């Protein structure tokens with residue numbers, strides 16, 4: 001839908017418009033983000049599997065005994081499992097550090113975070129309306145959303161706050177920094193922060209991998225692209241931004257082409273006047 005005027009609110013689409021938009025793809029995630037996301041998901045899977053296997057004290061363990069025995073059997077000993085947990089954790093921290101250093105301006109700058117993760121007025125009413133929908137108490141339309149909906153933003157906020165805590169407490173435990181008392185506190189905080197992320201992760205994975213409406217979002221985490229219809233219906237404010245950007249590029253492109261065309265014409269006429277013998281090619285003056 002490339003019109004010089006971009007709708008300010010979603011309008012009902014005709015079947016042809018919807019079909020055309022479903023065929024058009026727009027870029028949602030940079031390849032670096034896709035790779036980081038799946039690296040992160042794999043690291044979490046390995047860390048959760050081994051982390052759960054490492055808690056054996058009867059007062060704290062939550063994994064069943066058969067799981068603890070199976071994991072110990074797989075690694076040969078608990079010491080090996082701990083080594084593996086540390087190696088994956090340290091690799092995870094190193095990769096995120098590289099991402100933070102090189103991607104800071106693109107992904108972690110305050111402006112970017114405010115735009116993509118901070119909750120605005122529409123997000124707050126989205127959370128209210130969505131909750132009422134789930135309870136079957138309202139059929140009010142959901143307010144338009146940006147690149148991420150309010151539920152995704154809440155999860156992202158939880159992740160952004162918890163990840164540095166998990167990393168720091170992990171390092172304190174791994175290298176016994178700051179003495180025994182701090183290491184003991186680090187254990188508790190590490191466990192709580194992981195628990196908080198896991199509670200959000202259950203919804204995140206369900207929404208991402210199973211929920212039918214969110215299928216395009218799942219594929220976007222593989223291909224980097226979503227179809228325009230999905231963007232229009234579920235992330236209208238982001239769709240508008242993409243369209244506004246497209247219009248701006250098109251305008252700049254046309255202006256550049258006109259400028260080049262103009263200067264080529266000037267150069268041609270200038271060249272024609274100054275070129276040797278050019279007068280001979282001109283129509284004789286009447």
Ligand code: HEM
Nearest residue numbers: 040041044148152153155156159205208209217218220221
């Ligand atoms: C099998 C596991 C996972 C699946 C299927 C999954 C799925 C997805 C999908 C589909 C998106 C894209 C959302 C969109 O563009 O609209 C996404 C984004 C994201 N994922 Fe995951 N993810 C998984 C694991 C994780 C883990 C382990 C974490 C972190 C602990 C995580 C953190 C994020 C964050 C921060 C985003 C960006 C914004 C958001 O949706 O919250 N994901 N994930």
